[in-house]
Amino acid sequence: MQQLPARGARRGPAPPARHHVPRPAPHDAGGGGAMPxxxxxxxxxxxxxxxxxxxxxxxxxxxxxxxxxxxxxxxxxxxxxxxxxxxxxxxxxxxxxxxxxxxxxxxxxxxxxxxxxxxxxxxxxxxxxxxxxxxxxxxxxxxxxxxxxxxxxxxxxxxxxGRAGALGRVASFLLEMGERCRRGADGAVDLPVTRDDIADYLGLTSETVSRALTELRRRGAIALPARRSIHLADPAALALAKEAGR
Amino acid sequence: MQQLPARGARRGPAPPARHHVPRPAPHDAGGGGAMPxxxxxxxxxxxxxxxxxxxxxxxxxxxxxxxxxxxxxxxxxxxxxxxxxxxxxxxxxxxxxxxxxxxxxxxxxxxxxxxxxxxxxxxxxxxxxxxxxxxxxxxxxxxxxxxxxxxxxxxxxxxxxGRAGALGRVASFLLEMGERCRRGADGAVDLPVTRDDIADYLGLTSETVSRALTELRRRGAIALPARRSIHLADPAALALAKEAGR
DNA sequence: CGTGCCTTTGAAGCCTATCAACGGTCGTGG
DNA sequence: CCACGACCGTTGATAGGCTTCAAAGGCACG
The missing domain is CATH 2.60.120.10 (Jelly Rolls)
Structure with a gap:
């Protein structure tokens, strides 16, 4: 059990790393088979x-x-x-x-x-x-x-x-997160990333991501109860928006 | 040795398939190791x-x-x-x-x-x-x-x-093909795909691909001796163009 | 309580998709 | 061998979407 060579950095200073052995997998990336x-x-x-x-x-x-x-x-x-x-x-x-x-x-x-x-x-x-x-x-x-x-x-x-526009990418991303993230008590998805991170993931800017989220909220597809929490109110509407080309 | 279930189609009709056993690998996707x-x-x-x-x-x-x-x-x-x-x-x-x-x-x-x-x-x-x-x-x-x-x-x-514009994507694609394709006698790359195929691969339209190629030719980075042949005249210029954001 | 960072919204400009037209090439059939 | 037709590639004009630049509010953290 030793310190990793955690190099490089961009944001703030780096306090010492913590050391502890985590418990087994909290979830299994659904393989369907007997043992994932x-x-x-x-x-x-x-x-x-x-x-x-x-x-x-x-x-x-x-x-x-x-x-x-x-x-x-x-x-x-x-x-x-x-x-x-x-x-x-x-x-x-x-x-x-x-x-x-x-x-x-x-x-x-x-x-x-x-x-x-x-x-x-x-x-x-x-x-x-x-x-x-x-x-x-x-x-x-x-x-x-x-x-x-x-x-x-x-x-x-x-x-x-390749084929989706900003709205489609964001909608698709939300659906993916809905499947991969653990939901909160109220069924809302707790995003582990900022708008900037989402933008870099989708090949967009944070402003465009914000606008897409606003548009989806306007359509009633999602709700934004907290900064990092997104409630997928209408998955069908999201799936529909996903198909929107650019 | 039996016929494969080659379903579906878009373009023209489909003559019967040929059957023959090809020779071993014509090239080894450069692994560097002893045996690829x-x-x-x-x-x-x-x-x-x-x-x-x-x-x-x-x-x-x-x-x-x-x-x-x-x-x-x-x-x-x-x-x-x-x-x-x-x-x-x-x-x-x-x-x-x-x-x-x-x-x-x-x-x-x-x-x-x-x-x-x-x-x-x-x-x-x-x-x-x-x-x-x-x-x-x-x-x-x-x-x-x-x-x-x-x-x-x-x-x-x-x-x-995610991060490149049309010119960067095309330049990057050409460099990739230059590495993966077998070159012709004159050092030109023989593209196995049409402009449409390239466009679908790069998330563009065939018109934009064509414009990007024209621009690269104008810069002297490439030459287009034949329809499907591209000569990488100046790889350095291509690598430079690759970095062009959108 | 103050200070950043994150998020949202607005306005302007660039890039790319779309629509349209033309010339060239290849394959097919006469 | 030639002629025709379909497809491919190129170029132009227009419109739309996204990025960029800019500013303000809000939440979290120290």
Whole structure:
């Protein structure tokens, strides 16, 4: 159990990381099968995991860095993202609690991973993790399932970015979050990200995201009870808005 | 060796498919390692593969269809794509000769695969292929490498779609094709796709793609010796144009 | 209680989609 | 071999959507 090399940063200063071993997976990315692939992999990897706290704005790993670990997000939120030369950011993947991330095949990271909320991650040394996976076909299959599922999600994002306008992207995003996020007591979705983060994820600006949310609220599709809380009042209306081209 | 269920279609009628067993991989998606992952997987899968010809415009598989096979593209070109309700298409992945595709984790296809040129594909029954992979850790690792590499490419596409404008997307696309395509005798890249296909891949229209190409030619970054041939005269200029935001 | 950051709203401008037309090329059939 | 037709590519004009620039209110945190 040792401190991770949590390098880089953009926002505020960085207090020392917390250390504690998180409990097993809070949810299983619905695989339908008998035992979810996520649970199989996490069970097997737990013995070699080390936990660390990452403050908001800090990087779990940077682009170009050696890919020495696989990661599991215990709490908080992480974005896998790239940076343009002018400092602009684009988010390739939104990582929520319970998700694995940083599963690179190459020697070096193709993108950075930034904590967008204070997060607790568990790191698994890649060499040891791969050895474990190699030794157990059942585990290998579960991992394969996760990797292909991740590819599927990325392609869904591509389809969304390619053909949908601002309203459609935001509506689609909300529906995705409705499925992936744990709902609050009143059924509202607690967004783990700011408007800026959403914008970078959808290839928009925060102003446009705000306008789209306002429009959806005007239509009665959603309600915004609190800053980070969104109530999906009319999923059908959202699904309809999703189809709106640009 | 039997006929594949090549359903669906858009363009012209469909003559009978050709049947022949293609030779081993014409190229190895540069893994750097001793033996490329592609070669390992293809060697192992060859015994259970059946070849089939797919005419341009026909589907290799349709969205929602059971994912019963893995595929390898021997020749031609294939696009993994989704269709909107209004008939608009967006391409999630461009498959070139030598690539594996259709590696779904779910029971059903999340997107369709359309031949954009007359193609020859080799199909591997998924159950038998997975059994083979399960039985050989070395094979499993190679397959994992391919899957993660594919995810990496998809995320690169996401970054491109998210932050680049038309000129940047086209420049980026040309550089990608320059790396993935086999060059002609004069060093020109032979594009396997039409302007329309490029547009659907980049989330643009064919007119905008055409304008971007004209602009790049005006800048001296490229030359267009023939309809489907593009000479990358100044890769540095292309890399520069790639960074152009919208 | 003060200070940032986040969010929302407004106005102007650029970029891209859309509609339209034309020339060129390829494939087909006479 | 030639002629025709369909498709592909290019270029222009217009409209619409999104980004950008700007400013103000609100909530959270110190």
């Amino acid at each position: 692939a996520h649970a199989i992999v996490l069970d097997a990897l737990r013995p070699i995991g080390t936990a660390a706290g990452i403050r908001r704005g800090r990087l779990v790993f940077a682009e170009g860095e050696p890919a020495a670990h696989w990661y599991w997000l215990a709490s908080g939120a992480v974005q896998v993202c790239g940076f343009a030369e002018d400092g602009k950011r684009h988010v390739a993947e939104l990582v929520l609690p319970g998700d694995l991330f940083g599963l690179e095949a190459c020697a070096r990271r193709g993108a950075a991973a930034e904590a967008v909320r204070d997060a607790v991650v568990v790191a698994y040394p890649r060499a040891r993790a791969e050895a474990l996976v190699d030794a157990d076909p059942r585990l290998a299959r579960a991992f394969r399932e996760i990797a292909c599922g991740r590819l599927h999600r990325a392609q869904a994002c591509l389809l969304r970015l | 992952a592609h070669a390992i997987v293809l060697d192992a899968l060859r015994p259970i593969g059946t070849a089939a010809g797919i005419r341009r415009g026909r589907l290799v598989f349709a969205e929602g269809e059971p994912a019963a096979h893995w595929y390898w593209l021997a020749s031609g070109a294939v696009q993994v794509c989704g269709f909107a309700e209004d008939g608009k298409r967006h391409v999630a992945e461009l498959v070139l000769p030598g690539d594996l595709f259709g590696l779904e984790a779910c029971a059903r296809r999340g997107a369709a695969a359309e031949a954009v040129r007359d193609a020859v594909v080799v199909a591997y029954p998924r159950a038998r292929a997975e059994a083979l992979v399960d039985a050989d850790p070395r094979l499993a690792r190679a397959f994992r490498e391919i899957a993660c590499g594919r995810l990496h490419r998809a995320q690169a596409c996401l970054l491109r779609l």
